Every structure is written in C-alpha cells, then in structure tokens.
Amino acid sequence: MALTTKGQATRQRIIEGAAVYLRGDDPGEATLDDIRAITGTSKGQIFHYFPGGKEELLLAVARYEARRVLDDQQPHLGALTSWAAWERWRDAVVARYRAQGRNCPLGSLMSQVGGTPGAAEVIGALLTNWRAHIRHGIERMQATGEIRPSLDADRVAAAFVAGIQGGVQVLRSSGSTWHLEATLDALTDHLRGV
Amino acid sequence: MALTTKGQATRQRIIEGAAVYLRGDDPGEATLDDIRAITGTSKGQIFHYFPGGKEELLLAVARYEARRVLDDQQPHLGALTSWAAWERWRDAVVARYRAQGRNCPLGSLMSQVGGTPGAAEVIGALLTNWRAHIRHGIERMQATGEIRPSLDADRVAAAFVAGIQGGVQVLRSSGSTWHLEATLDALTDHLRGV
DNA sequence: CATGAAGTGGACCGCTGGGTCCATAAAGAG
DNA sequence: CTCTTTATGGACCCAGCGGTCCACTTCATG
Incomplete structure (x- = not known):
C-alpha cells in the first residue's frame, strides 16, 4: 500500500x-x-x-491522542527543576483536564478497543514515558538538595501518574477537578516534606 | 409491579x-x-x-458492585485507628484488586452506562462514602496525635480515593499492582510525615 | 497520451443485539 | 374451585453497524 x-x-x-x-x-x-x-x-x-x-x-487515534497528552504538558513536564516549575506543571495539568471536561478521548478509546494487545501497548508506552519525565524531575531536585534523597523517585513518580489518572477518572463522572488537585497537591507536599 | x-x-x-x-x-x-x-x-x-x-x-448491577467495593475493604476501612490498621487496610485493598486482575466490573459497567445520570449518581455516592471513611480514619489519628493536625484530612482522603482509582486503572491495562502500591505507600508516607 | 496504480463514492450484505408480544404456567386471594 | 395477578419462555421484529464490492475518477510516469 x-x-x-x-x-x-x-x-x-x-x-x-x-x-x-x-x-x-x-x-x-x-x-x-x-x-x-x-x-x-x-x-x-x-x-x-x-x-x-x-x-x-x-488504535491510530489512540496513538495520536497519547502523544497530545504529553505534548499538552510541555514545556513544563520536561523542566521540573524548581518548585515554581512544579507549580506551573501542576497548573497546566489541571487546566488541561478542566478544559477537557467530562470527556476523555483516550478513555473512550480504551473502552472500545481496550482488550486488544495494541491498546495495552499504547497506554503502557504513554505511562512509562510520563513516569520517566516525572522521575527525572524528582531526581534533579534531589541532586540540588531540594528533595530528600531517601525518596524513591521512580515509585513516587508512579504515584503521580496513578494519581492523575484517578483524578481524571473522577473528573469524568463528577465534572470536578477537586480530586485531581487534591492528589497533585498531596503528592507535591510529600515531595516537599511538608 | x-x-x-x-x-x-x-x-x-x-x-x-x-x-x-x-x-x-x-x-x-x-x-x-x-x-x-x-x-x-x-x-x-x-x-x-x-x-x-x-x-x-x-445500573442495578452497578449499585450491587459498588456495595461490594466497600464491603471487601471491611472491617479494615472502618477502623483506621493505628498504623498497623492502615497497613492491614492497604494490604486488603491491594489483595482485592490483585485478585480482580485486569478486570474491573465497575469499570466495564461505567463504559456501557457511564453517560446516564444514574451512573454518575452511583459512582458519586461510592466515592463520597469511601472518602468519608478514610477521612474519618485520618481524623482519628490526628486526635491521638499520630498525624499532624495541619493536614487537611478531607483533601488527603480525596487523594487516596483518586490514587486507588488510578492505580486500579493502570492495573487494568498493565496487569500489575505496582502503581497501586506505589500510590498507597506514597500517600501513607505522607500521612506519617516520612 | 496511454496505462496502471492509487484515491473516492456509495450501494449492498449479514449479523448482532435490544426490545416487543403473546401464549402458557404457577401462585395467591376470595 | 375459580379468577386474577404474577412468573416464565421464546419466537419475532427491526434498526444499526462493521465490513465487502465494484464502478468511477484522478494522478503519476514513461
């Protein structure tokens, strides 16, 4: 072809x-x-x-949308080098999903094609990538001493990813970003050691 | 009738x-x-x-399943009065969802009937209830001085709910409870002030 | 300009699945 | 024992949807 x-x-x-x-x-x-x-x-x-x-x-649409998810968080997601940057990223995420509202294209997609191997691969790649960015941010803050080194960067990054995922899911049924914000803030506070 | x-x-x-x-x-x-x-x-x-x-x-099935979700976490969820109890609850949640595996009955349900007002009501009630239990546990620990009083119990409880939600969603596509565990542990560490 | 490959339109097919209808069987109520 | 109400079984209907097929058009290339 x-x-x-x-x-x-x-x-x-x-x-x-x-x-x-x-x-x-x-x-x-x-x-x-x-x-x-x-x-x-x-x-x-x-x-x-x-x-x-x-x-x-x-599946092609899913790949397209998966790309958008990360793109919409840039450039913040790629430069989590200060608390101010984390704040900006947090706001970008909340704004993005608030704008998206009750509707989650990737969610709809997954409910229609979720069982196939290809779908798991697309989602898996997205989550891995996402987590890597956050982990990278944490590690950088650890290098400058702003985050205690005892934290397992990868694990906390995974918590962020899952938390956002869940916050968005709640948003889908409740229409409110309150849970999403609560999760992001709780985990950020945890990073800060507050 | x-x-x-x-x-x-x-x-x-x-x-x-x-x-x-x-x-x-x-x-x-x-x-x-x-x-x-x-x-x-x-x-x-x-x-x-x-x-x-x-x-x-x-919708009737969804109500039935929503009830099971909380029942399966009892009696732990209703008695979060010590760190050991939190640990047991955490393990119960992980075990429950690990046993459930890639399959989430409520998830499937929502993808088929999610748009209707009734569905949002069922999910909303479940999440509110769930959050109330966790918040109650946090408040009790605050009363005994084991959790610092500066934490907003309701907000952190919301973070738990969203985190579990997200962890389960990741489980559905990856088959692993790793994200779920990471989220629960990160938030628990946050409660502990670690 | 000829020729074959790629692009486009839309009629058509068959099956799946929700929903309707009615005929029949149990089960109470008097 | 009868008569009404509820319970059960399953044939039937029909719209929607994914997918096929083929005729026709456009375009690139020699």
Whole structure:
C-alpha cells in the first residue's frame, strides 16, 4: 500500500476528524459512520487506509491522542527543576483536564478497543514515558538538595501518574477537578516534606 | 409491579448472574443474551423485572458492585485507628484488586452506562462514602496525635480515593499492582510525615 | 497520451443485539 | 374451585453497524 501525498493527507484527516469527534459532546460509541460523516470521507476510504478496520483506526487515534497528552504538558513536564516549575506543571495539568471536561478521548478509546494487545501497548508506552519525565524531575531536585534523597523517585513518580489518572477518572463522572488537585497537591507536599 | 418472594429471588439472581459475568474473562460487552444465558432466564423475565431494559439492569448491577467495593475493604476501612490498621487496610485493598486482575466490573459497567445520570449518581455516592471513611480514619489519628493536625484530612482522603482509582486503572491495562502500591505507600508516607 | 496504480463514492450484505408480544404456567386471594 | 395477578419462555421484529464490492475518477510516469 504505497501512499501518495494526497493519500497521507486523507489518512491524517480521518485520524484527526475521529479525534475531534471523540472530544465532542456525545462520544459514547464512535461508529464508522460518525467518523465518515465528520471527516467527509467514504466507507471505501476508511477501509482503504485502515485495512484492519475499526480497530486499526481507533488504535491510530489512540496513538495520536497519547502523544497530545504529553505534548499538552510541555514545556513544563520536561523542566521540573524548581518548585515554581512544579507549580506551573501542576497548573497546566489541571487546566488541561478542566478544559477537557467530562470527556476523555483516550478513555473512550480504551473502552472500545481496550482488550486488544495494541491498546495495552499504547497506554503502557504513554505511562512509562510520563513516569520517566516525572522521575527525572524528582531526581534533579534531589541532586540540588531540594528533595530528600531517601525518596524513591521512580515509585513516587508512579504515584503521580496513578494519581492523575484517578483524578481524571473522577473528573469524568463528577465534572470536578477537586480530586485531581487534591492528589497533585498531596503528592507535591510529600515531595516537599511538608 | 408487585413482586412476590419468588419474583424477588429471580430478580436478584439476574443481578448477581450479571455481576458474575462481568467479573469473568471476557466482559468486553455484556449483551442481554449473555446475561440471559448465565442466569438461566428468558428475555421475558429480564424485561419483566427491569422494564427500563438494559440500562436499568446494568445500573442495578452497578449499585450491587459498588456495595461490594466497600464491603471487601471491611472491617479494615472502618477502623483506621493505628498504623498497623492502615497497613492491614492497604494490604486488603491491594489483595482485592490483585485478585480482580485486569478486570474491573465497575469499570466495564461505567463504559456501557457511564453517560446516564444514574451512573454518575452511583459512582458519586461510592466515592463520597469511601472518602468519608478514610477521612474519618485520618481524623482519628490526628486526635491521638499520630498525624499532624495541619493536614487537611478531607483533601488527603480525596487523594487516596483518586490514587486507588488510578492505580486500579493502570492495573487494568498493565496487569500489575505496582502503581497501586506505589500510590498507597506514597500517600501513607505522607500521612506519617516520612 | 496511454496505462496502471492509487484515491473516492456509495450501494449492498449479514449479523448482532435490544426490545416487543403473546401464549402458557404457577401462585395467591376470595 | 375459580379468577386474577404474577412468573416464565421464546419466537419475532427491526434498526444499526462493521465490513465487502465494484464502478468511477484522478494522478503519476514513461
């Protein structure tokens, strides 16, 4: 399947259109017809660019969204070198998810394609990457003596990742970022030794 | 709709059968036929006892499962009066979710009925209750001077709830309780002031 | 300009799954 | 014992959705 420039553009349009749809108000179940409608394409095209059908398409969207998750936290996530930076990162995370509201594209995706091996791989890669960034930040603060060296940086980083994950999940059903903020603040306080 | 004793028994059998199915290996999408098969009932009965159809049934199952979540943490959750008790509770939570494995009945449920107002209400009630128990435990430890009084008990309790939630979600896709344990330990260390 | 490959549109198919309906069997109530 | 109410079984309906197929168009290349 050799893709021309035009072909690649169409393929990308399908992915991004699907992503837009999933970020919309009522993404309960994304059907191929929904995606077809919003992207202005035809059934033929979808199966032309995603021979694996719906699963392959949704997986591509998941990869696209996973990338956005980390991108939206930059540049803060990559430069956790001072308490002020941690504060900025925290605010960015809260703002991002508050804007996203009750709707979690990756969450919707996972509920539709979560069982497949590919899905676990996408999520796993995202979480690992995320954790590595946070761990890196902690280690840097330990190097400058601002965080006590007795803390296990990787483990606390994992706690951050899980905490955010859970905070977002609560947000999805309650509509409030209160739990998310509480978790981030509690863990940050723990880093500070407060 | 007056229910006889027999009728109530059947209704309950349907709920518990559905719950068993959702705890099974491949609960991706619970269909009425799956539930019908596992509970040894007929379509007629399902709609007789749950006139609201699938949604009403799944909501009943969700209420049933939500109750189990807290029950499975007892008696530890209700008696967080010493560090040893916190330890036991932590172990109970980890054990419960490790046993549950990649499968989260409430998670599956939410992905099928999550958009409805009833679902948010069930989850909301569960989380509020859960948080209240933990907050109560923190307050008791504060009363005995084992936890510094400067901590906002309710907020930290919320962090626990979100952290567990997230840890379980990671477990669902990774199969490992590592994140869950890391979160619980980090927050407990925070309580201890370590 | 010819020719084959890639891109596009949409009719069509078959199955799955929620929901309806009705006929029949138990079970109380008088 | 009858008559109403509740319980049960299962055939049937039909809309939605993923997926197939093929005709047609556009485009690159020699």
